[in-house]
Amino acid sequence: MEQPLLVAALAGAAIGIVVLAVVLVRQRHVSDRYRGRIEALLDELRRRDEELRHLAGTRLPELRDQLDGRPVTVSRPLHEQWLTGTPFGQDVQTVLDLFTESVERARVRADRSAKVTLRAMMRTVQSLTNEQQLALTDMQERHDDPEVLADLLRLDHMNAQLGRRAQATAVLCGSWPGQQRQASALSDVVRGAVSRIRDYLRVQLNSEVNVAVVSRAVEPVVLVLAELLDNAARHSQPNTKVEVNFQMAHNGVAIMIDDAGVAMNGEEIQRATRLLNGLEHVDINRIGDPPQVGFAVAGVLSARYGFTVSVDTRSPYGGVRAVVFLPNTLLTAVPTNEQEGPAVSPEPDASSDRAQPAQVGAGEKQAEPVAVESTAGGLPKRRRLTAAAPAPAAEEPSTGAGAEPPSRRSAAGLGAWQRGTRSGRAASVSDGAERAAGQHEADSEGNIRS
Numbered sequence: 001m002e003q004p005l006l007v008a009a010l011a012g013a014a015i016g017i018v019v020l021a022v023v024l025v026r027q028r029h030v031s032d033r034y035r036g037r038i039e040a041l042l043d044e045l046r047r048r049d050e051e052l053r054h055l056a057g058t059r060l061p062e063l064r065d066q067l068d069g070r071p072v073t074v075s076r077p078l079h080e081q082w083l084t085g086t087p088f089g090q091d092v093q094t095v096l097d098l099f100t101e102s103v104e105r106a107r108v109r110a111d112r113s114a115k116v117t118l119r120a121m122m123r124t125v126q127s128l129t130n131e132q133q134l135a136l137t138d139m140q141e142r143h144d145d146p147e148v149l150a151d152l153l154r155l156d157h158m159n160a161q162l163g164r165r166a167q168a169t170a171v172l173c174g175s176w177p178g179q180q181r182q183a184s185a186l187s188d189v190v191r192g193a194v195s196r197i198r199d200y201l202r203v204q205l206n207s208e209v210n211v212a213v214v215s216r217a218v219e220p221v222v223l224v225l226a227e228l229l230d231n232a233a234r235h236s237q238p239n240t241k242v243e244v245n246f247q248m249a250h251n252g253v254a255i256m257i258d259d260a261g262v263a264m265n266g267e268e269i270q271r272a273t274r275l276l277n278g279l280e281h282v283d284i285n286r287i288g289d290p291p292q293v294g295f296a297v298a299g300v301l302s303a304r305y306g307f308t309v310s311v312d313t314r315s316p317y318g319g320v321r322a323v324v325f326l327p328n329t330l331l332t333a334v335p336t337n338e339q340e341g342p343a344v345s346p347e348p349d350a351s352s353d354r355a356q357p358a359q360v361g362a363g364e365k366q367a368e369p370v371a372v373e374s375t376a377g378g379l380p381k382r383r384r385l386t387a388a389a390p391a392p393a394a395e396e397p398s399t400g401a402g403a404e405p406p407s408r409r410s411a412a413g414l415g416a417w418q419r420g421t422r423s424g425r426a427a428s429v430s431d432g433a434e435r436a437a438g439q440h441e442a443d444s445e446g447n448i449r450s
Helices: 002-068 087-142 146-172 186-194 215-234 266-276 294-305 427-437
Strands: 203-205 242-249 252-258 308-314 320-327 370-374 380-384
Touching: 002 087, 087 146, 146 215, 146 294, 186 203, 186 215, 186 252, 215 242, 215 252, 215 294, 215 320, 266 294, 266 308, 294 308
Parallel strands: 203 242
Antiparallel strands: 242 252, 252 320, 308 320, 370 380
C-alpha cells in the first residue's frame, strides 16, 4: 500500500519539478524580453536627448547665424537614419522648418528695409551730385585761369565717381539707372564709362566699331562698363594698362576688357558667375565691408536689359578678361548729327508710385550746345547758343594711357560727357587738367574683385 503511494508522490513531485522548470524558463524569457525592451527605450530616450541638444545647440544657432550675413551650412541630424520615418523625426523637422521660415522672413524684412532706406538716401546723394555738377560746370565756363580750371576739373572727376557709386547702390536697391539717353556710338559709350573711373588714363581703347547702342540700354551699359573698368584698374598695377577691344559676331558685339592684375581662383569665378547670371540673390546686407557691388550691379542690369557679362576667361596678360556681349536687339546704326537731340525723359522707378524728377548721371550735365570764342589772353571763352544752333564738331581724343579723356559732346550718345578735359580749351589748360585728374589716390576698397 505504501509503495504505490510513494510512486504517486514521486510522480507528482517530478511533474511539479517539470512544471516549475517550464515556468522558470518562460519567466526568464519574459524577463529577457522586457529587459531588452527597457534597454531599447533607454537607448531611444538617449538618442532623443542627444538629437534635441544637437538641434538646440548646433543646428538652430547655425540658422540664426545666417542673419549675420555669414554663409552657413546647417549640420545634418546626429541619428539621421534612426529618425527617418519616425514621429519624433517628423517633429524635429517641423521645428527646423518653422525656425528656417522665421529666419528667412527676418532676412527678407531686413534686406527690404535696408534697400528702401538706401534707395531714398542714394536719390538724395544723386540729387546733390547733380546740383554740384551744375555748379562746377558753371564755374568751368566762367573761369579761364588754368590752375583754377585744373582744380575744377579734378573736382568734376571726383564728383563723377561719387555719382557712379550712388547710382550703382541705387540700382542694387531696385532703382533704375537714371536718365534714358539717345542712341550712342559704342565707342562713345565706352568713353563715357572711362570718364567715370579714377584711373581713366590707364584705359586704352584699341579698336572701333560702326554700331550704336539703342537709347534704353545706353546708361545701363555705361554703368556696367564703368564698374568693370574700375574693377580691372583697381586690381592691377598702376603702371599697367587696361585694354578694351571689340569683337563683332553674327548676333551682336562683344566688348572685351583685359587687365594685367590678379586672376581669380575657381571659387571666386563661381561666385562671380552666379552674381553675373542672376543666380544668386543680392542681399544688400552681405555685399562686404568695404562694399563690393560691381558684379552684383552688372548681374542686375544685364538680366534687366538683356545682355550678358562674364569674367571666367583669363586675359592674355595673366589677369581677368571681362566680356560684355550686346545682342543685336540692343544695337542700331550710328546716329548722324541730324538725328542728335536732347536726352529723353528718364525711365520710371518701378519702386515708386509717382514719377521722380529727372536725374542727370554723375559726371555729366544736361545737353547744352556751346560755342568757343577766344579771350584777349588767348584762352577759350564759352557762350551759350540758342536751342536751334548746332553744336560744333569736336575731335574725339584717344582714351589711351597718357591721353586726354573724352571731351564733352552734344546730346548724341551719352548727352553730356564727363569733362576730364574739354576739346575747346587751350593746350595749357588741358595739360594742367590732365595732371590734376590723373593723380592716383590711395584706394580704400579691399583686395577682392567685386
